[in-house]
Amino acid sequence: MAAFKKTNAKIFAKVRSEQNADIYWKKYTPPVLVKEFGPIDYIDFSPAEPHYFAVTCSVRVQIYNPITKLVTKNLSRFKEAAYGGAFRSDGKLLCAGGQESVVRLFDVSTKSLLRLFPGHKAAVHRTFFTADGYHIASFSDDKTTALWDIAAEKQIISFGEHTDYIRAGAVSPVSSDIVLSGGYDNKIQMYDTRTNKTVLTVDHGSQVESVIFLPSGGVFISAGGTEMKVWDALAGGRLISKISAHHKTITCLQVATNGHRILSGSLDRHVKIYEVGTYKTLHTLDYPNSVLSLGISANDETIVVGMVDGLISVRRREDDFNAKLDTKPERKKISHRQSGRNLHSLTVDTFVPHVEKTMISKHxxxxxxxxxxxxxxxxxxxxxxxxxxxxxxxxxxxxxxxxxxxxxxxxxxxxxxxxxxxxxxxxxxxxxxxxxxxxxxxxxxxxxxxxxxxxxxxxxxxxxxxxxxxxxxxxxxxxxxxxxxxxxxxxxxxxxxxxxxxxxxxxxxxxxxxxxxxxxxxx
Structure with missing residues (x-):
C-alpha cells in the first residue's frame, strides 16, 4: 500500500516589513573614524573584490582597505584640489577631476598617471567611466559636460546647455551613450552622445547637488536643497515622487541593496535610507558633522561617510561568519570515573536502526x-x-x-x-x-x-x-x-x-x- 502524501501548501514569499528593514540596517559595527586634511569631496567603492574605496580630499585620492581602514594606495599627482575620483567597473583604473581643469586617469595597481585630458576651462568636479569602460564623462564649472576617448586621449563631444556651474553628473548603467548632468541653474540635462543632442530637460527647483540612475537606467533621482525628486526618463522626464526627509541641503546620493534601497546624505548630519518603490524612510544614521560624501560597497557590507571637517566614518556589517570565528568551541566535562571507559571500543552485538516517526497534521x-x-x-x-x-x-x-x-x-x-x-x-x-x-x-x-x-x-x-x-x-x-x-x-x-x-x-x-x-x- 502506498504511503499517504501530505497536502502540499504553497508558502508565498512575504514582503519585508519596515521593522525588519530597520533591524537590517542596525547590524553595523560602531563607526571607526579616520581623520583627513580637508573636506571629503567624494567617496567611491571599487566594484571588484576586495572592494577598496577611494577617498578624494585635498590634493590627493587615497585608496583604503575597508577591513584594516588603512591607506593602501596614494594618488598624489595633483598640484591643486582633486575632485570626484571614481573607479572603473573592473577596479583597475581610476579617473578624477580637479581644480586644474583637467581630467586624470590612473592605474590603480602601479599608481601611475596614464592619461591627461585638458580642455575644460574651469574646475572639473565629477568624472565617471561610461558603461563600456572606454570613455570618461566629465562635469565642469565651465558649464559644459564632456566625453573623452581613453584610447585616443582626446575629447569626443562637449555639451554646453547649462547656464551655471555643473556640480553633479551620472552615466547610464545600461547604455554607454546616455549622460546626465545637474547644475546650479536648477536644470537636469540628459544627453545622447550618438545624436549629439539633449534628450530631455527637467527643472529640479533648486541647485542640483547630486544625481544618480537606478540600475534599470529608466529612472533617475536628483537631489538639491532639502528635496529629492524621482524622474521617469522613459516617460519624457515625468516626475514620479518627491521626498523631503532632510531639513538641510542634501549633498550626496547612493544606490544600495542591488537597487532596492536609496541612501542620501545631508548637511543636517544624517544619512537617510529609503525603499525604492514606496520611497519611505526605513532607517536613519547619525554622524558628528555635516555629511558631504557617501559610499556603500556591494552587498551593503561597508558604509563610508565623509564630512566637512575631514572625518571619515567607516561602518561594517556584522555577519554570522565572523561571529562564529569569535566564539570558542565548548569543551565537554568528563568525570574521572567515566574517562577510562572511552579508551577501548565496545563490541556491538546488534544494531537497532533509528526510525523517525512522521507527524501528520490534523487536516x-x-x-x-x-x-x-x-x-x-x-x-x-x-x-x-x-x-x-x-x-x-x-x-x-x-x-x-x-x-x-x-x-x-x-x-x-x-x-x-x-x-x-x-x-x-x-x-x-x-x-x-x-x-x-x-x-x-x-x-x-x-x-x-x-x-x-x-x-x-x-x-x-x-x-x-x-x-x-x-x-x-x-x-x-x-x-x-x-x-x-x-x-x-x-x-x-x-x-x-x-x-x-x-x-x-x-x-x-x-x-x-x-x-x-x-x-x-x-x-
Whole structure:
C-alpha cells in the first residue's frame, strides 16, 4: 500500500516589513573614524573584490582597505584640489577631476598617471567611466559636460546647455551613450552622445547637488536643497515622487541593496535610507558633522561617510561568519570515573536502526480517513485562518481535486457556515487565492441555493455580504479591462505616430466612429 502524501501548501514569499528593514540596517559595527586634511569631496567603492574605496580630499585620492581602514594606495599627482575620483567597473583604473581643469586617469595597481585630458576651462568636479569602460564623462564649472576617448586621449563631444556651474553628473548603467548632468541653474540635462543632442530637460527647483540612475537606467533621482525628486526618463522626464526627509541641503546620493534601497546624505548630519518603490524612510544614521560624501560597497557590507571637517566614518556589517570565528568551541566535562571507559571500543552485538516517526497534521489525518467535513473544519479555526491562510486554501484545492468539496460544504449549521463565508469575503480579493476561492464560492451558492430560506438570519446576512464582495470584484475587473483597452489604444497610436514620422508627414482626420470610441474608452 502506498504511503499517504501530505497536502502540499504553497508558502508565498512575504514582503519585508519596515521593522525588519530597520533591524537590517542596525547590524553595523560602531563607526571607526579616520581623520583627513580637508573636506571629503567624494567617496567611491571599487566594484571588484576586495572592494577598496577611494577617498578624494585635498590634493590627493587615497585608496583604503575597508577591513584594516588603512591607506593602501596614494594618488598624489595633483598640484591643486582633486575632485570626484571614481573607479572603473573592473577596479583597475581610476579617473578624477580637479581644480586644474583637467581630467586624470590612473592605474590603480602601479599608481601611475596614464592619461591627461585638458580642455575644460574651469574646475572639473565629477568624472565617471561610461558603461563600456572606454570613455570618461566629465562635469565642469565651465558649464559644459564632456566625453573623452581613453584610447585616443582626446575629447569626443562637449555639451554646453547649462547656464551655471555643473556640480553633479551620472552615466547610464545600461547604455554607454546616455549622460546626465545637474547644475546650479536648477536644470537636469540628459544627453545622447550618438545624436549629439539633449534628450530631455527637467527643472529640479533648486541647485542640483547630486544625481544618480537606478540600475534599470529608466529612472533617475536628483537631489538639491532639502528635496529629492524621482524622474521617469522613459516617460519624457515625468516626475514620479518627491521626498523631503532632510531639513538641510542634501549633498550626496547612493544606490544600495542591488537597487532596492536609496541612501542620501545631508548637511543636517544624517544619512537617510529609503525603499525604492514606496520611497519611505526605513532607517536613519547619525554622524558628528555635516555629511558631504557617501559610499556603500556591494552587498551593503561597508558604509563610508565623509564630512566637512575631514572625518571619515567607516561602518561594517556584522555577519554570522565572523561571529562564529569569535566564539570558542565548548569543551565537554568528563568525570574521572567515566574517562577510562572511552579508551577501548565496545563490541556491538546488534544494531537497532533509528526510525523517525512522521507527524501528520490534523487536516491530513481527516483527509486520510476521507472525512472531508472534519478536514475543512480543522482549517477553519481562527488561528489557521489568520496566521496561515495558504493552508486553508490548499485544503480547499485538495477537496476540489478529490471531488469532495460539495460533500464538505453541505449540511452545515449556522456557525461553521458563517466562518466559511467570512474566510471567502476576507481573501477573495487576494490574487494568489482568488481563482480557488471564486470556485469555492460558486460551489457554495449551488449547494445552498434551494435551502437559503431555511437558514438563520446570520448566514443569510453573510451571503448578502458575499454577493456585495463579488460585485465589487466584478466592477474592479471591468475597470481594469477598460484601462487595459485604453492603454492598448494609446500604445498603438504612439507606434503609428512613430511610423508616420519616419515616412512623409500626413494629417489624418479621425472618423466620427473613432471619436466616439475614444470618448467612451476615456470615460
Amino acid at each position: 491530513d489525518t481527516w483527509l486520510r480517513k476521507f472525512q472531508y467535513s472534519k478536514a475543512l473544519d480543522s482549517v477553519m479555526v481562527n488561528y489557521v485562518v489568520n496566521k496561515t491562510p495558504h493552508v486553508t486554501v490548499a485544503i480547499l484545492q485538495e477537496l476540489t481535486r478529490r471531488r469532495g468539496l460539495e460533500q464538505a460544504l453541505a449540511g452545515r449549521d449556522g456557525k461553521s457556515l458563517v466562518n466559511i463565508i467570512k474566510f471567502l469575503i476576507k481573501y477573495l480579493g487576494t490574487p494568489r487565492y482568488g481563482r480557488v476561492l471564486i470556485h469555492v464560492a460558486d460551489v457554495l451558492m449551488d449547494v445552498y441555493e434551494d435551502s437559503i430560506d431555511e437558514l438563520g438570519p446570520e448566514p443569510r446576512t453573510m451571503f448578502t455580504l458575499l454577493e456585495n464582495k463579488l460585485r465589487q470584484e466584478e466592477d474592479l475587473i471591468i475597470s481594469l479591462t477598460e484601462l487595459q483597452g485604453t492603454l492598448h489604444m494609446l500604445l498603438s497610436g504612439a507606434e503609428s505616430a512613430q511610423e508616420s514620422s519616419i515616412k512623409e508627414p500626413q494629417i489624418l482626420e479621425p472618423s466620427s466612429a473613432a471619436r466616439e470610441d475614444l470618448v467612451l474608452s476615456i470615460s
